[in-house]
Amino acid sequence: MSKIKIAELFYSIQGEGRYMGVPSVFLRTFGCNFKCAGFGMPRGEMSHEATDIAATHTMIEAFTEYKALPLVSTGCDSYASWHPAFKDLSPMIEVDGLAKAIVETLPFGKWRDEHLVITGGEPLLGWQKAYPDLLEQPCMAGLKEITFETNGTMRLTSAFKEYLTKWKITNHRLNREITFSVSSKLPASGEPWKDAIKPKVVCDYENYGTAYLKFVVATEQDIEDALKATEEFRAEGFKGPVYLMPVGGVESVYALNNKTVALAAMKHGLRYSDRLQVPLFKNEWGT
Numbered sequence: 001m002s003k004i005k006i007a008e009l010f011y012s013i014q015g016e017g018r019y020m021g022v023p024s025v026f027l028r029t030f031g032c033n034f035k036c037a038g039f040g041m042p043r044g045e046m047s048h049e050a051t052d053i054a055a056t057h058t059m060i061e062a063f064t065e066y067k068a069l070p071l072v073s074t075g076c077d078s079y080a081s082w083h084p085a086f087k088d089l090s091p092m093i094e095v096d097g098l099a100k101a102i103v104e105t106l107p108f109g110k111w112r113d114e115h116l117v118i119t120g121g122e123p124l125l126g127w128q129k130a131y132p133d134l135l136e137q138p139c140m141a142g143l144k145e146i147t148f149e150t151n152g153t154m155r156l157t158s159a160f161k162e163y164l165t166k167w168k169i170t171n172h173r174l175n176r177e178i179t180f181s182v183s184s185k186l187p188a189s190g191e192p193w194k195d196a197i198k199p200k201v202v203c204d205y206e207n208y209g210t211a212y213l214k215f216v217v218a219t220e221q222d223i224e225d226a227l228k229a230t231e232e233f234r235a236e237g238f239k240g241p242v243y244l245m246p247v248g249g250v251e252s253v254y255a256l257n258n259k260t261v262a263l264a265a266m267k268h269g270l271r272y273s274d275r276l277q278v279p280l281f282k283n284e285w286g287t
């Protein structure tokens with residue numbers, strides 16, 4: 001039986017992108033290939049918030065559950081889903097039990113209009129090998145829509161591609177759909193362009209589902225970077241829509257630039273994505 005290391009499992013409303021406003025189960029897998037310590041920092045500087053919290057946790061085992069972890073205003077707002085210091089908070093779960101736990105979060109105990117978001121961390125790391133097993137569990141049969149929230153750097157494995165092809169063909173008439181929400185990381189994240197902008201990888205996602213790009217931006221420079229990256233993706237043949245989304249895991253930061261980003265999206269003919277979990281739920285864990 002396959003297992004997946006799960007950082008969080010919760011039911012909420014999707015706050016971002018194509019399915020904004022849709023009731024959704026979020027499955028947050030553990031592990032990421034990035035750190036994104038540059039978010040919310042002056043260009044070239046890196047946030048120490050996550051590493052400081054991790055140091056405290058390592059020294060005195062300060063936190064016994066996710067809900068107790070502090071929110072950060074700089075760096076990756078999902079730091080506990082990849083920082084090795086917090087791996088003890090993320091249990092390895094067999095997919096049969098996990099599927100049941102997913103369905104138990106649904107308001108009616110069965111799939112109706114809810115969609116499943118597999119997020120991270122980076123959900124397309126090694127866990128690709130376990131998803132077929134998870135999605136084929138009997139209680140997942142009523143699920144119609146799945147989104148993988150990815151940073152767009154991980155190639156799909158041959159085995160997973162084979163499964164997705166079968167899934168697409170089998171489920172086409174049932175309107176079941178796979179979406180890749182690709183948040184490629186711009187230089188503001190602190191990650192180097194050559195490692196983060198991977199047009200070939202992302203274009204391949206379009207062969208197995210619907211894909212869109214979602215760039216997190218705060219400044220004019222970020223918007224220019226998003227436009228430059230969009231050109232690179234288009235040059236490679238990427239067809240899907242492109243969203244601009246304001247930076248801000250905490251409300252004070254988000255509120256500073258959401259309208260500016262919306263206006264920039266209009267100006268450049270791009271889509272705007274809010275991050276509803278911030279104004280609605282203060283981006284607390286489990287939302």
Ligand code: SF4
Nearest residue numbers: 032034035036076121
């Ligand atoms: S890719 Fe996403 S989860 Fe990974 S460090 Fe960056 S923001 Fe965090």
